[in-house]
Amino acid sequence: MMGLASYLIISTILFICGVIAILARKNIIAILLGLELILNASALNFVAYTRFLNNSIDGHIFSLFIIVIAAAEAAVALAIVLRFYQIRETVHIDDATQLQG
Amino acid sequence: MTDTIVSYLAKFGPFKDLLEFLTESYGANGPTLFAFLIFLVGVIIIVTILSTIGGLGTYAERKISADMQLRMGPNRVGPYGILQFLADGVKMLMKEDIVPKDVDRLLFFIAPMLALTGVFGTLAVIPFSSGFTLTDLNVGVVYLIGISSLVGLAIFLGGYASNSKWSMLGGMRGASQIISYEIPIVLSILAVVLLSGGLSFGVITRAQGGWPHEWFIFHNPFTFIGFFVLFIGSLAETNRAPFDLPEAESELVSGYHTEFTGMRFAFFALAEYIEVFVVCGVTAALFLGGYQVPFNLGGDTIWGQLLQLGAFFSKTLALYYFVIVIRWTLPRLRVDQLMTMCWKYLIPIALFNLVGAGVWMWLFKGKSLFVLLFKSGTAAAGIH
């Protein structure tokens, strides 16, 4: 049961959920939640391949960098969301029609 | 060199016999079942004792504050009123369980559970003694910081779910405060990790010794400052005065748990008091030598374990007493002063400490200040 296939299926489900969240939601923060799901799915794939295919540590390093980038991305994106909310008083993605802040 | 309570107990004769019996009865899963049973008993013991300590913490707080203010304190239930916390618990259980209108029911029910989960999750890696440690994870420090931040989330969710202005303000303050003060805590812990060369509490504790001059707090000037940074950060992390802004009773009624009644409130209160014990224990393990006893008295025998437990608990409870005294001594900070203190003072100091500890390790090959001062007499330096 704990084979490579089950981990790949779990990460696929996470990825699909992330895609649906990005496309279906209209709230910017909900879209960010979907992004986090996708990043997690990719990190899980790296670690799963590390265990089952080659036992080198590079997959873990990749996962760590994915986590670092996800944290940085969350911080900057939420800062942008807050700024956007200060200007437009909305977090609707369709209201983001201007590049000028 | 025992890692967990299971590997410690597995050394003794009767347990070996029991292990063989289990292996014969249940086949290959005998050791796993044995480990599971031992962990179950250990977890039950630790959770019970820590809940009692949390309860006694409320009693100690009231009694010490009464002493400081020339009052009597609780003195009706039991000798010197020591059973007051049981009476309080019974009162909490009997109270009507009020769920206010328009609360977010899911989050309202989940928040107290999350607080207790976060606190009890940290108990898994606390090194009570060299044998009586539930598990000595090789990433114990990181695990502890990660799992204890569930409490911050619980405070925020409790404030949000109550649908009340006071709770909301308290929850927001709690979340921002806990996120901010995690940074100096992690930085000052990193300095200790740098000195000991390991992320597990076992390695960090074994890198120190029984005597005060072998503790990490007196290892070099940077760790001496780092201890106070960690202690101040821990006070803020557990929402103790002078950083108890999330539940500032003079401004916010009772902060994030204004709307909670009965056992739900008791969960929050219990989580807070146990968390104070946990952070005191972590500080003791990281900087004050943890369970180390002078001369390694007793060794691995059961008496040695009891001595180590005594050493750990006396250090932790001394810090606990200090925390309570601080609460009844210092006035509360303002919100902007809180943030200024974290971002403008504690974080630069902690960063400086981290760099300084690294430079110290590079310059003096990891020798402590005491060893450098008394280089000639190794007996005086206490190197065993």
Place this chain on the structure above:
Amino acid sequence: MFDLTLFFISAVLTVIGAIMVITTKDLMHACIYLLASFLGMAGLYLTLGADFVAAIQLLVYVGGVVILMVFAVMLTGGPHAQKQNKFGMIKTALMGNIRTYTIGGLTAVVVLLMMVKLYISIFKNYTAGELPNYLPTVERIGKSLITDHVLAFEISSVLLLGALIGAAIIARPRKNRIN
């Protein structure tokens, strides 16, 4: 046995959490389900023998990202924010409606077919060999980070510094320029 139990609990937590993230109508609940999903991911990492990654997952996601998300939800008016913009033009609910879910679902089906096409050879051909024992990975990761991957390590520190300064500058209120 223990591994299997941990795997099962973690997998259920991860999958249920991820599915609830996209089905719930309440943004705050979505954040909490995301927390459940992250906790399950940490458990999955443990079953894969990646102890350091699991601990970092706990530290960064549970301690940082989820609290940040919840905080941002509150600072942007809560989950029950206004359902239209200030001109009253767009009536789309903030958490999506039937149309957006249809688009998302169709795209998901396409992506799923692509991934099945990619994975099908792995599922058919891969046979699990002798799996290595669980070993502590912290030392190996540490040595690898300062030898082979030192450039990526340094660049990520610069990235984090940039993110910190950028977030502070972007989110700072500039009162005179609000139109």
